[in-house]
Amino acid sequence: MQKSLVIVESPAKAKTINQYLGCQYIVKSSIGHVRDLLAKKNKKKTNKSIKKCQNSASNADEINCLMKTIGINPYKNWQAEYHILPEKEKIISELKTISNQVDYIYLATDLDREGEAIAWHLKEVIGGDASKFKRVVFNEITKKSIKKAFQNVSDINIPRVQAQQARRFMDRIVGYMISPLLWKKIARGLSAGRVQSVAVRIISEREHVIKNFIPKEYWKCNVSLFLKKDINVIMDLTHYKNKKFDVFKKCELDSFAETIKKSEFVVKSREDKILHITAPTPFITSTLQQSSSIILGFSVKKTMFLAQKLYEKGYITYMRTDSTYLSKHAIKKVRLYIKKHYGDNYLPKMANKYANSQYSQEAHEAIRPSDVEIEYINTNNVNLEAQKLYTLIRKQFIASQMSSAIYKSITIVVTADQFKLQKNEKVIIFQGWKKVIKKEKQETSRCLSLNIGNILNLEKIIFIQKFTKPLARFNEASLVRELEKKGIGRPSTYSSITSKIQERGYVKIKEKQLYAEKMGEILTTRLQKNFSNLLDYNFTANMEKKLDEIADNKIKWTDVLDAFFKDFSKRLEQAKKAPEEGGMELNFVVMTSIQCSSCCKKMGIKNAMTGVFLSCSGYDAPLQDRCKQTINLIPLNDIHHSKNNSVKNIHQCNECKMAMDSYLINHKLKIHVCINNPSCIGYKLEEGNFDSPSYLSAIVKCEKCQNYMILKNGRFGKFFICMTKQCKNTRKVLANGEISEPKLEPINFPQLLCKESDAWFVLREGISGIFFAANTFPKSRETRSPFIYELDKFKNLLPEKIRYLASAPKVDNKGNNTIVCFNRKTKQYYIGSKKNGKLTNWSAMFLEKKWCIINKIK
Template sequence: MCKSLVIVESPVKAKTINQYLGDKYIVKSSIGHVRDLLNNQSKKRKKTKSSFLEHHEKKLLIQQMGIDPYKNWNVEYHILPGKEKIINELKNIANKVDRIYLATDLDREGEAIAWHLKEVIGGDSSKFIRVVFNEITQHSIEKAFQNTGQINMNRVYAQQARRFMDRIVGYMISPLLWKKICRGLSAGRVQSVAVRIVVEREDEIKNFISKEYWKLNISFNLFEKKNIIMEVTHYKNKILILNNEKEVNLIIEKLKNQSFFITDIKDKILYRKPPAPFITSTLQQASSLHLGFSVKKTMFLAQKLYEEGYITYMRTDSCFLSDYAIKKVRNYIKNYYGINFLPKTSNIYLNKQNSQEAHEAIRPTNIEITDINQNKMNPDAIKLYKLIWNQFIACQMKPEKYKSIIIKVILDKFKLQTSGNIILFEGWTKVLKKQKLTKYQFSEFKIGNALVIEKFLPTQMFTKPSPRFNEASLVRELEKKGIGRPSTYANIITKIKDKGYLKVEKNKFYATKIGAILIAQLKKCFTDLVDYNFTARMEKKLDQISDNKISWKNVLDMFFKNFLKQFEQAKKPLENGGMANNITILTDINCANCNKKMGIKTAITGVFLSCSGYNLKSTERCKYTINLIALNDFNLTKKNNITKNELKRKCEKCNSVMDDYLINENLKIYICSNSPICTIYYIEQGKFKSSFNLSKTLCCEKCENNMLLKIGKFGKFFMCVNKECKNTRKILPNGEISQPKLEPIPFPDILCSKSNAWFVLREGISGVFFAAHTFPKSRETRSPFVEELAQFKHLLPKKLHYLADAPKIDEKGNKAIICFDKLNKKQYVASKKEGKFTGWSAFFIKNKWLISNK
């Protein structure tokens, strides 16, 4: 019997599926996409002169985009570099089989990959069969191969429509931004909206005026040395608002000689329903909150768990659970937690409006697997699996039952109260979280109990602005506004972090100045592009395309017509209603190099002072610059607990809050936050202390020249003044300067296994590793064995000698290798047997190696 070909995206997925399908099938991987639109790299860019006519520019742009919106959206795809060998292999196998199963992922992206595979392989179209499964298990795969279908072209059209719109926005707006604002900028149809969310939150925080208020609690003594704390909540049947300490003291005077009795005790039985099973966005949020994982890391680990067959598909916005899964989990709850924790019928969760996919929520494929062996998955993936497992179990358990109790004291015109909860039945919280019990035994309190004042507990407080977004809360905001879909959240977050429009400090997003300028100009010139409602409506239209309710080309035509109108207007000069240029604001500060005036400039690297002589002819050009350090980059001393908002100056022209920067320890500059539209600035002289020495220099360990402080796209760093050296040292978040980079150390006696090269020892973000000396010709890498470092200890710098002194073997004679703990950023050693970790490891603690056996 002739075999059938099954094509998936991932080699890991192919390996897992192959275990279930047997010898009748050949399972191969495409390793992701095989084809994409033309881009700048795939087709050489023709040189153009400024005098070229507009239709020539239009033709060049269409060539670069690979799509032609003027000719019914003709498209030119190309094979991705490096995929030729894979495609040839698939073609050869396809010619020898009767059936070709396209088993790519079940979202739109997977559907598009299946279509591209069909197109590049070619041949008899009747041989191609579409098969999808929500989980990689025997049960699911057998069911999927019994219910095959054809490629859903409407879903492919929806994916193409999204891709075409994103390509148009990126390729047409980016050159305009380079010309009008600064080089390196780009805009994205969805990414720009995400940046706008952060920029507007930044403006809200910057302009927020904190207000003082007070709370007044009273600690009472009860019988047998029992005490209870109650809050003064009402006065004359109105909520008590205390604005300052004087008002607090007046209330205390009125209450201090009064007699207090408990006048009312109310209790109510309440139920807290279990949470829904995870969808993509809620998994990302929970992973960030409980595990500290980034959105990108969460999706990477979830992908691995899915491909290994441990969880269902991880890109979903559906809370649906199959009857098969519910039956399994209900039996598990009954057997392991008891009938008391099992509801009479299964818990049903409704999908949010416009839920895109019809597949299941994220859940374990086998509820009996409570923990994964560390030899099969890394520890972080295991933690994520446990989070998913707990959520799935909890979502099908009974509600938590508790008693809510409110105790009141009514005295004259005042009302005091306290409240608490008593857990009566744990329900789903037995699995998902630990409940904090109330510290009071409310059963001991009775109406009429006398209360004696022990002490007054006034608390000064200040109103706070909305918190800054982190990755998880930004995803939640995007979901709330209907922007993006499960398959795009991680990509959106990654792109806006990498572009320099935002910076991340302590896991919080801060908008940069260039990000604020970009959004201000996009809001002015491309209203649809950064409009929340427009972006959400476009997501709905993509869903309608997928459901065959509207034509994908009609959607693209309407989008391009409106976009082109705004684009042509934006190209015009400012005086004609076009996009404003990012001008340089001249100051009274003279250049230390040529004595010309310095100007305030904003680029992707930040705000800085640049000599006005930079625009002169190359022979006369002055490239002198001064870094400006934003005050919130350093922990400047605050006087008398005055909040930063109260220290902010306002612009005399537009009344906007001014941004403040340090030029050096003696000069501070205030720049209107509405710059460069508003050109107002102030310079202040004085002594400004910071947690970092702004004039500090380092000696370059490579060439012994000075290293000066610089501000880059990703923060502060030191750079060698010797242009040929190019050595840099990072400034870490705690203000410390990073250690010098390890220069590659040759180990000519340790040979590579895949080529004639030998290894060099290098240092990367994951510690030290061996790499072929002929890189990039040979990309072979591996972890060093401890015995190898010990043998050539004389080649190592002193800072690595401790690794050479580590245990060389474990107690069973398995060799120890060098590993890296990403969480603690430290090297350790572990042993392997037949390519799998044994559980033995050793850690360098207090200058000695300690062995651990798990």
């Protein structure tokens, strides 16, 4: 019997596929990419190498040095030097051994370009007889789909591999060649991304609009009318003297009110319409991310992680797609399901079909359940959050093939002297697809009783104060929608775009809204000036189209890269020049009148990756006279973020008339800095008595060495750090302004051995409370919750603050072992129990110095 090797990307996927293939197949996982342009061990030295290259004696030396560093050579037909990733050497060795023992090798990596590239890399590193390698793709991991895939094997699609390489090479050129320039001109630690920088631009431009927006007060008027005592309707006052009713001054309201009270209210017209609301499209990657964010509150990254797990376990189709196409088999099954569970009225005569967007790249299916009959998935395979996402996908799929929802739309117009009032109302007649996604109650319309000629009586006049609002800030979901609308990025890249711009510190997320950080705004401004094409929306969208054309074998991939690199190189050389010669502008310090408390020199406004702060001008003095004094600036947005003020006091820069960012220096001094800083030198100081967060005046002592701790800004927020250099102990400032409790020092438990390795456990404390982790972390990443009987056995090792946990019940009322649990919202420990590796509904809490059982197992 012939033996075959099947290689997939993830172990979970391998496990699922192994269930459907016979014993003649050996299924192994590559665990993602197996090689890259640079080995991991060299990455730490890469930036230093590039900086050294840029300081080379000649241009030729610089090019040769640079190409050796980043692994590609634009001047030799884009030759690439790939290295097997160090952590994948063992995997590759195993795959090579097995490949020599089999007749065929099936490369069953994901069906997108990234998966195609991984398949090609696997073929290259395994080597041997090329005829043994076959490409297998499937949209869902089901027995039927896999069987069909193995009956329709193909070769690796080289144009798709080249499209992935073209994207990879461009991103690498931009990232690695611009970064050293940014370090030199702006600040250390900066980097640029071909697509990520465009996303930062989108957020930064919205930030500028919001900061410069001045709210204006206006008033709306509602009038409560009634026909009979039990029928009253609240109508909007829309027009006065045939002009839109807008009142901007409160003093005008009284005169309007008096005129309205004297008027007779007559129903002038009534219009009834039947509206058909068509079913929603099945999910594609972007709409799944948006709906998951809005309905479930999941981040884009979390959504894709959970979707990946669902796909690997065989519950849904492939989750990276921009196509709304559904297979005939899937449509047939869902139509049978709708007919059976909802009836013929909910089933349209013909299956609903949906058009793809203009930027749609792949001919894959939309995201749908593999089997619509499966309502609840096995929670032993995935967690509760994955179940919620699965339910969302399944309901959207079912609804997409259901009948339209039918509404009756009623528009009533009432006239009163020179006033016009209007009421719009929708009444559900037939739920259709909304029966699955959004069940709506059958409500009686108050407008149904009103007819032309009816005279209504005045009950009361309601004036509502409103303020004009700027455009809303982006959240992750709306950013993805904006990227998709502009044709920037693809389904496989949305998640990495949203996460990378946050990880790099250019954007922060607060209450699910994306805020551009100051360094993100500066970076956007500089790149727009010197690399305008990189941040141009049309250029980025057109480049995505060119990558699609490469994948379709319509254009040559090296031609696209040559044209890109030629223009990029010119712009890079220009940007390296001095600012007065048209080069990139420096991130210079704007000096203020504030004196340094240490040396009395002037302090300046400085922008860095850690935020905006005041730095002593003596920092650049000779070493013996150098002063490193700094003052933290606390953005007022961080202090008053939760306060919903309708009208804000916008300070305007005297230099350029733009809005200013406001910062608190201390409880008696504020500084307002032009949003164009450092390009604009405008700033204002404001004295007074201001509310300040408690941490600003807090005196914090280090629990390790008892020395004082000082407040600092970091890429991940504010924190206190011990003044003793040898100590380096830190305490976070939490989102609510409180200073975090001292962290528990790791406690060794050599008696408790790990299951997955020869390591033993260490008790650590994280954001989710205490937990056991392998002492060899990160080599072994085994973690688990402590059992109460373990803590009781070694309670002499526990510090005082958690010793009470050892006195908790060791078993529940059914004899199951109890474990430590933690509520992240209340920051409190409680006790749960486990049966067969799963949590039960039993729990106990420590109340009034004793353990109280909250829930019992029935």
